Amino acid sequence: MKILRLGCITLICALAGCGTGNPINGNWNGTVANHTSAEDAFTFTVTLNESNNTLTVSNFSITSTNPTFPCYTNPATVTGTFTPASGALVLNITSGSTAYYLQGDLTGGSISGLGGGGCGSPFVFTMSKQ
8 A cells, every 4th residue: 555655646746747846947158149130249147046936036147248239237137037837037137227138938958039128139048057
């Protein structure tokens, strides 16, 4: 009987994803490029953690910038949302007086999408997990 219960619990956990962790959680590297010219605007690192439908964004840092797009600077304030069921991510970023957003989808170990606002808009961006 104990083996049957353990088997049922294991099956339920496997179907529900117990112990697999949330794929958005962790450290990410990103590149933002101008949509028209495909010229990189900046690169960044960020830590994302989703728990109970709340996304915590921390350690956001712009690691390199293109002089053509001077409005992206540190420090930046970032808030965001993540929808686990669809993999949809939105980051709202304020860098100095420049506000912009990145909106994409998590597929496997990467996130890609579009963004807008600030100089160099519209954007394309990609993020990969470290």
